[in-house]
Amino acid sequence: MRADDPTATAAKPIRRVVIAGGGTAGWMVAAALSKTLGKLLDIKLVESDEISTVGVGEATIPTLVTFHRLLDINEQEFMAATQATFKLGISFENWRDVDRDYIHSFGVTGKDHWTAGFQHFWLEGHERGLASDYGDYCLELRAARADRFAHLPRGGMNYAFHMDAGLYARFLRRFSEGFGVQRVEGKIVSVQTDDSGTQIRSLRLESGVELEGDLFIDCTGFRALLIGQTLGVEYEDWSQWLHCDRAVAVQTASVGPAVPYTRSIARDAGWQWRIPLQHRVGNGLVYSSRHLNDETATRTLLGNLEGEVLTPPRVIRFQPGQRRQTWRGNCVAIGLASGFLEPIESTSIHLIQRGIVRLMQMFPAAGINQVDVDEYNQQTRAEIEHIRDFIILHYHVTDRQDTAFWRGCREMDVPASLRHRIDLFRESARVFRIPNELFAENSWIQVMLGQGIVPRQHHPVAELMGDAELSSFLGGIRSGIEKTVRQLPSHQAYVEQYCRRPGTVAATT
Structure with a gap:
């Protein structure tokens, strides 16, 4: 704890956790805390039936599969309860230009060499007329195009979910209450702080009930009632890069x-x-x-x-951006209260999940230390800035000039971190993943190629392969994927036999 930090607290053990707000964020926090630390904590979640939630995150990314496994959530029960379907990627239509489409899939494309990624071999094959579309070498992408899906041995298919966000919150509520979380119905009318105004003491409800706590989780959505309105953490506006609001x-x-x-x-x-x-x-x-x-x-x-x-x-x-701090004093903001980009790459629930995992890893059981708070904030900022750059990429690298909106996206200055990535790929076809970054190399490659970046050169190791060897290498990958895809059932049929909720009517063509 730094003596000169006004938000630092004496080391007070954390026993009472109060979650302000329900919805996806609040109940994900409640589920994780209660499943892992429920025997050590008194956990209360306050929400009002009169306040609607935004309902973000109906489309997700594969990290949610991991989150459910960590909490021992049965996938079939979850999917039936939330009317979920499977997701293998995102189809971007008219983004590069009108009538120019591509898919950003969750899979790995081709096979890398230790000196160079698969894209270098594909580029060489493309120049020689030996390669087909880049997406033909990715199982998940080909399965998506064919409307097919199945769980494969050894995690052979990367996937996520489409789900009803409201039903997901209800599902997690039942899960959390099973581990001792107490839901308190009511509207928060005021937030009480200590004399310094830097520590939250309690939440006062419309009913007169006062909820005291040692640690408060702000899941109040865009209102940011605790972290923003009460503790005064400023919001950093990123609308100069993300024009949609x-x-x-x-x-x-x-x-x-x-x-x-x-x-x-x-x-x-x-x-x-x-x-x-x-x-x-x-x-x-x-x-x-x-x-x-x-x-x-x-x-x-x-x-x-x-x-x-x-x-x-x-x-x-909404205002695209991020809180300058997501943890201040004894308050941690998770979900929309901490910031929001936009749903283009389905990262909202992932950022909720990452905030939860980070909090669990740094949970201040013996008391809050400022060094932990600083580390939490630094990691959070770095992670969301990487995601921000990936999202800006979709808008900035485009051939569209047909409207003022798209011309503005093409012509805007972008963060230096993104400019470096674009220039690196355009010049050399190279992509390097930053440690702990959400989107791996193949995601950047799929979007940069899909948006129209054509690398000027690629690694010379690919040039050493003769036509027959390169054709066999590329063809073997493609034919293996085609064979697997042909054996997969239709996505609709698989969902109906795997997790359709009793009483629902099967879709028909």
Whole structure:
């Protein structure tokens, strides 16, 4: 603890944890804490039935599979309870240019050599006319295009989920309460601090109940009631790079089998998502309010839907960015209270999960130490900045010049960290993963190639292979993938036999 730090506390053992807010973030925190430390802690979660949640994270990434395994959550029970389907990647449509599409999959593409990644051999094969599309050498991508899925031995298929966020929160509530979490119904009307104003003492509810705690988790969404409004942690605005600051969302009835990927369809001033669940489809339009007003955005979304509209359109306003600190004093912000980028790469739940895992690794059982707080904040910032750069990449590297929105994305200055990655790949086809970074080399390669970057050169080791050897190498990978994909059942059929909730009607073509 630094003596000159006004937010530092004396080493007071942490026994009472109060989670402010439910939803996906709150109940994920409750599930992890109660499953691992529930016997040592008194955990209370306060939420109000009158306050709606944003419901982020209906599309996820493979790290959620790991999270569930850590908590011993049965996958079939989870999927049935949340009406989930499988996800193998994201289809980016019209992003590079109108009618130019590609898929960013969760898999590994090809086979690397110790001197160079597979992309160098693919580029050499492409120059000689021996290689087909880069995606043909990735199992998950080919399976996504064929609408097929199955669990394979030894984790041979990387996947995530599409799920109903509201049902997920209910599922985790039941799970958490089974490990002793106490849910308190009520609205938080004030937050009480100590005399210095740097430590939270209690939450006062509309009913008059006062909840005291040693550690408070702020899951109050964009309001950031604890970390922002009470403790005054500033918000860092990233809208100079991420121009979208609105979303309008609706749900529609399913009109056919669920595909095993999220659709991301670029529009004139943003993009539209389609997320297929077992019982419905989630839809939304993410857009820039500088280029599109809410009424026009709503009309644009409603004019590009399939199936009966089940819910009224709901506009969500957000500011892309991050809290300058996500842990201050005895308060940790997780979820939207800590910051928000946008849902393009389905990272919202991942960032919730990472905040939870990081907190578990640094849990201050014996008392809060400022060095732990500083390390937590540093790691959080580094992680989200890497994700921020990956998301900016999608907008900035594009051939689209048909609207003011896309011209602005092409012409904007980007962070130096992203500029270096783009230049490195464009000049040499090289990608290097930063330690603990979410997106691995293949993700960067798929998106940079998909968005139209053509490397000027590649590693000379690939040039040493003769035509016959290179053709055999590339062809062997492709044919092995094709054989596996042919043996997979359809995604819809697999979901129905694996995890369809009793009473739901199977989709038909």
